[in-house]
Amino acid sequence: MTSNSLALPAPRSRALLKHPIIARYAPIATMVAALVAIWYIAAVAMNWSLVRDGFEREETTYATTDVLLGTMEAERPLLPAPHQVLEAFYDGVFGYPPLAPRSLVYHALVTLSATLLGFFLGALFGVVLALLIVHSRVLKRGLLPWIICSQMVPVLALAPIFIVVLGALGLHGLLPKSIISAYLCFFPVAIGMVKGFTSPEPLQLELMRTWSATPRQVLWKLRWPASVPYLFTSLKVAVSISLVGAIVAELPTGAEAGIGARLLSGSYYGQTIQLWAALVAAAVLASALIGVIGLIERAVARRMGAR
Amino acid sequence: MASPKPSISIVSEATAETDRGEGASHVRSPDPISAPKAPKRLVVDARNISLTFETADGRVDALSNVNLQVTEGEFVSFIGPSGCGKTTMLRVIADLQQPSSGALSVKGMSAEQARLARAYGYVFQAPALFPWRTIEKNLKMPLEIMGYSEFEQQQRVQRYLSMVNLTGFERKFPWQLSGGMQQRVSIARALSFDPDLLLMDEPFGALDEIVRDHLNEQLLQLWKSTRKTVLFVTHSIPEAVFLSTKIVVMSPRPGRIIDVIDCDFPPDRSLEIRERPEFLKVAQRVRIGLRAGHSYDE
Numbered sequence: 001m002t003s004n005s006l007a008l009p010a011p012r013s014r015a016l017l018k019h020p021i022i023a024r025y026a027p028i029a030t031m032v033a034a035l036v037a038i039w040y041i042a043a044v045a046m047n048w049s050l051v052r053d054g055f056e057r058e059e060t061t062y063a064t065t066d067v068l069l070g071t072m073e074a075e076r077p078l079l080p081a082p083h084q085v086l087e088a089f090y091d092g093v094f095g096y097p098p099l100a101p102r103s104l105v106y107h108a109l110v111t112l113s114a115t116l117l118g119f120f121l122g123a124l125f126g127v128v129l130a131l132l133i134v135h136s137r138v139l140k141r142g143l144l145p146w147i148i149c150s151q152m153v154p155v156l157a158l159a160p161i162f163i164v165v166l167g168a169l170g171l172h173g174l175l176p177k178s179i180i181s182a183y184l185c186f187f188p189v190a191i192g193m194v195k196g197f198t199s200p201e202p203l204q205l206e207l208m209r210t211w212s213a214t215p216r217q218v219l220w221k222l223r224w225p226a227s228v229p230y231l232f233t234s235l236k237v238a239v240s241i242s243l244v245g246a247i248v249a250e251l252p253t254g255a256e257a258g259i260g261a262r263l264l265s266g267s268y269y270g271q272t273i274q275l276w277a278a279l280v281a282a283a284v285l286a287s288a289l290i291g292v293i294g295l296i297e298r299a300v301a302r303r304m305g306a307r
Numbered sequence: 308m309a310s311p312k313p314s315i316s317i318v319s320e321a322t323a324e325t326d327r328g329e330g331a332s333h334v335r336s337p338d339p340i341s342a343p344k345a346p347k348r349l350v351v352d353a354r355n356i357s358l359t360f361e362t363a364d365g366r367v368d369a370l371s372n373v374n375l376q377v378t379e380g381e382f383v384s385f386i387g388p389s390g391c392g393k394t395t396m397l398r399v400i401a402d403l404q405q406p407s408s409g410a411l412s413v414k415g416m417s418a419e420q421a422r423l424a425r426a427y428g429y430v431f432q433a434p435a436l437f438p439w440r441t442i443e444k445n446l447k448m449p450l451e452i453m454g455y456s457e458f459e460q461q462q463r464v465q466r467y468l469s470m471v472n473l474t475g476f477e478r479k480f481p482w483q484l485s486g487g488m489q490q491r492v493s494i495a496r497a498l499s500f501d502p503d504l505l506l507m508d509e510p511f512g513a514l515d516e517i518v519r520d521h522l523n524e525q526l527l528q529l530w531k532s533t534r535k536t537v538l539f540v541t542h543s544i545p546e547a548v549f550l551s552t553k554i555v556v557m558s559p560r561p562g563r564i565i566d567v568i569d570c571d572f573p574p575d576r577s578l579e580i581r582e583r584p585e586f587l588k589v590a591q592r593v594r595i596g597l598r599a600g601h602s603y604d605e
Contacts, residue, residue: 201435203431203433203435204435204437206403206429206431207429207431207435208452209403209422210401210403210422210427210428210429211425211448211449211452211453211500212422212423212425213452217452221448221451221452222437225437225439225440226439228439304439305438305439305440305441305480305481305482307480307482
């Protein structure tokens with residue numbers, strides 16, 4: 001009896017570990033904690049000499065703990081500590097009215113508008129390309145090499161050319177950025193949708209043939225629904241790439257607004273904390289975009305009978 | 308389960324006394340259910356059909372000089388070992404493959420015209436349902452393509468789902484059904500636009516014995532009630548003898564017809580007939596034909 005009552009606590013704590021919420025989030029939380037710890041250590045190591053030199057330049061006496069504390073709150077650290085970045089991010093998001101030029105929300109919105117337009121254009125272009133490729137063998141041979149080549153040129157090199165050419169055509173602001181973003185993000189959509197449009201089984205295609213369906217009916221009733229899983233997978237890749245495209249497009253234009261502009265001015269003036277806060281904003285934005293597509297995907301999949 | 312639906316007229320001609328032709332009388336088709344003097348139209352008329360294709364290992368004669376006449380209302384089974392061209396023959400009739408030579412007419416048209424006229428329903432070995440469509444929507448697929456009205460589609464879904472005993476499953480998705488049920492859906496789908504000719508390529512091949520027996524009985528009922536012409540590919544001798552009015556025995560390398568056996572058991576036969584001596588006699592003849600045509604030295 002006693003042994004039995006003694007043995008009780010152990011299974012209970014194991015049961016706690018098996019609790020769905022803990023089972024789901026414990027690995028992520030552990031990972032984040034480990035990364036934050038490494039980040040702090042790196043911040044101390046990288047800022048150490050910077051802070052120590054500061055003390056020596058001012059010829060004050062200092063203890064090791066002073067340096068240690070100094071690495072946590074340097075004004076322009078080599079690597080800002082996580083809490084500094086979070087503070088700057090929080091301040092950037094909530095410290096100003098959303099449309100103030102110093103607000104991260106404002107800059108994120110500027111980049112978001114270019115991202116969304118570019119994503120829309122790029123996804124549309126990618127689907128159209130995939131349609132052309134699936135329906136014509138000549139186009140498949142003619143187009144595919146160019147599509148692949150297009151992605152070999154670094155976009156950072158192309159972006160200024162785009163900006164200059166489009167600027168000469170009288171296009172400024174949102175559209176050139178979106179076009180650069182579209183240029184990057186059509187690729188995964190085109191490749192994914194070629195795969196998706198050709199994914200119906202031979203039997204399904206032959207059934208359509210026995211019913212003498214028109215090519216258009218085969219497209220809308222068979223190829224299109226069969227490619228939906230491929231569409232969402234490639235859209236998730238495309239949306240994050242299109243954000244990168246929009247940010248990159250802001251760099252050579254010397255844009256005064258947008259996450260790219262924040263990154264650029266941060267690096268000009270050695271505002272590393274601002275730089276990192278802008279990076280966090282970009283990451284949050286990308287996760288949110290992917291999350292939205294994931295939600296739409298789930299809703300569509302449920303309607304299409306996913307188990 | 309397999310009870311006939313109210314719309315079904317039970318055909319009453321007594322046919323048991325019709326003597327089975329013992330010889331290889333291909334052309335005479337003792338169709339037990341149609342009226343004795345009705346003019347029989349040829350549904351399939353294939354003359355000297357050959358089909359060869361080149362593979363990496365050389366030329367393959369999938370079909371060699373195949374002659375076949377099928378009249379209205381017949382149930383014709385193709386039986387033979389793999390590679391004998393039975394599926395190929397069905398595909399040629401369906402215009403899914405083109406013969407290298409020979410003349411073929413399907414319901415008085417070329418195979419292509421017949422396909423474009425939606426003259427037949429095809430059932431594959433796999434159900435080939437569209438996983439993103441409910442059962443109801445799967446049945447509607449050919450109807451949508453052929454432009455039936457919404458009302459007509461709904462009526463046909465009800466009619467054909469009840470014909471295969473699947474009423475109540477309209478809103479289910481294919482993965483929620485067993486393999487046998489899925490295959491019944493695919494049969495209902497092939498029937499949904501009411502073709503007079505049904506081409507079935509080993510529809511029950513992937514199912515277990517019990518389900519297969521059950522579906523055999525259902526298919527017999529269906530054929531009896533709708534009087535469609537059925538071309539049926541199978542591996543199973545009992546299945547072929549049980550269902551058919553005519554059994555076409557085929558042999559590989561080159562794919563050819565080596566025997567055509569007439570077979571006319573009473574239309575209201577049940578599975579028990581498989582134990583009867585006259586049934587076993589026909590089965591024996593099919594077996595002999597298969598053995599003769601099969602070279603075991605590979």
